[in-house]
Amino acid sequence: MDALILEINTQGLHRYHVIDKPRTRIGRAFDNDIILSEPTVAPYHLDIICDNDGNIELHNLADVNPALFNGQAEQSVTLNTLPININLGRVGARILLPHQPVADTKTLAGNGRSRHLFSHAVWGILFIALCLIASSVDFHSHSFTNYKWDALAKFVARDTALYLAGLVFFLAILERLIFNRWEVKPLIVVISLTYLMFQLISPLIAELNYILTSHLPELIFEITWYAVLMPSIASLYLIHINHQNRNKSIGLAILLCSPLIILSAIEVTQVLGYLDNFSASANYHRDLSPLNWQIDETNSITSFIEQAQSLSPGVASP
């Protein structure tokens, strides 16, 4: 008989066994040919009998969690088309010919040794420096009095450096607990890059609000940033730095970002509430812009008054 390959699915790399005997027994007991130490696998779960004609007889031996052959529960089955999918309790496996393709594998970087572009310390230093510069610019542009350098330093240290350091520390600990990995450098780069993006995009969104005379850009940004962009960044990080598979990374990223998603949903609801819910204060469009670009036409006073005549009354709460 020709030798066959038994591929056993595992969380990381799959396990492979060569089946080159006419009869191979699989189970949890030590006297099996292939031992599967898994609580849902019976002591003696499956018999594989191969003949010289290429037929493979499969016999279920388990009372609990009987084996499934290509998704079917059979006591015994003879097959000659490979691969054959087998389920033994929670364990998935395949019987293959040696030349048939197996799952892709690659050698992953060890703990803290990621060779990804963002894993270089120079990027971390560069982005942190950019964050501190962005924070200084933000402080300066919102200062309307003469300030001293120590006030600027205090703001940058407290509102940016400490904030970023805290976030890196928290996420690094989380990463260590969940994945048993310690990837501080890529974490610094990703967090500082995200912070920079936010600092750059926010003023543009405010400008867009003014141009369109609408709160819609702010609203869309709020939703996109927290519900789409942040989970995307997190899942890309999990895929490329922590080598998690795509589906698991997306799920985990959504889970990790869920507090932010919930907070943004609340904020969006509040923004919408300006229009729909009762408010004792008038929430009119009060954004102003130094560029003074607007798509709305400039009206004469008469035209404004004519349009104002059709301003519909406020709506009473139900």
Add this chain to the structure above:
Amino acid sequence: MHRMITLVFLLIAGQWLQTVQALESKAIYQMHEDNVLQIRVLNRETGKKSSIGSGFIVGNGRQVATNFHVISQIVTEPERFYISYLSKNGHSGALKLLGLDIAHDLALLGSELPLGQVNKTSALPPKGSPIFAMGNPHDLGLTIAVGTNGGILNQTDDSRILFSGSLNPGMSGGPTYNDNGEVIGINVATARNAISFIVPSLYLNRLIDLVKKEPLNAKQNLKAEVTQQLIEYENNYLKDILDQDWPKIQLRQLSLPGAISPTVRCWDNSRKLTDKALYKRYQINCANQNQVYLDSRNKFVGNLNYHYFWLESDELNTVQFYNLYQKLNEAKIGGRVSQEVMSNFHCNTWFVDVSQQTFKTSLCRREYIEYEGLSDILFTAALTGHDNKGFFIRLTMTGIDYDASLPLIQKFMESIEWTH
């Protein structure tokens, strides 16, 4: 020695004057103690007082004058309350509402039976004359407060007399007499520290005449009546304002409407900035003084306020300047209100050319739920297109007909002039 003699003379003169005044007030009190009543709004279920005020017998002897705000619960919740009087000798009885003058905070009530001697009304005595206010302060019993006539206040649209004497809660609706014991007005409000206000009796006479022709009937929708009177008053008030030439005030590069009515007073409200501030800001606030009482939940309406706010800086860069400008660009109307009383605001924004400058303007309105046709209006306009100069207006009007407010806003904007 001369000083000593002068001091003794002044003391004796003071004592003599006090005696004369005490005698006058005593005589007036004795003359009218049976004609001034306590007005009580009673809960139909408990029979207990919900609010109290004062009133006095007028007209045909079965009519009682008081303030609208004393009995306003009858308008808002007629199914829960009724009006009653209590005389000094302990007689009491139910009163019904015969007429209202919302603008002047007056109500005329009627009794089935004659109540006593009618108070005669008279014109206002000269400024500085002694006048005497009677009423039931804090439910403590009938009393008389002595003061002087400060004249009719044009900032209240001639609807108030300044009384330099002390009115207290519970005296509202009571009569104010001249030294002949004739009613010259009706107690209405106090600003404390012996500054009080009285409604001139001529408005009471008008109300009595009106009731003779057209008394309110029991089935009438009182809230609709209140709304109609208020809109009529406010529309006339706005028409008077629009018919006048408005004085101008200069705020940096802008020539702006000043006090657009005798009822409006303008004040500089520029805050002192710290030496470190890299900008200058100037603020002028203008507000009218003739608010009208609506009810216990909405309180006063008829406010007309406008604020001018100028901001400039040679030291801030454009981004810094606009961050500050936007931060300061906010406006509110009054205090807290509940959704049972008011609707939500509805706003819209336009860019408007005013004196060849572009203003970003917003107009908001909200409605009084129980008074259909009354609105609060908020108008704002912010100057755009300058790197280091900012200016905005906030104009608010409360308890007004929305359509009637637009000509005022139009004239307001047309009166703004950019000067180079």
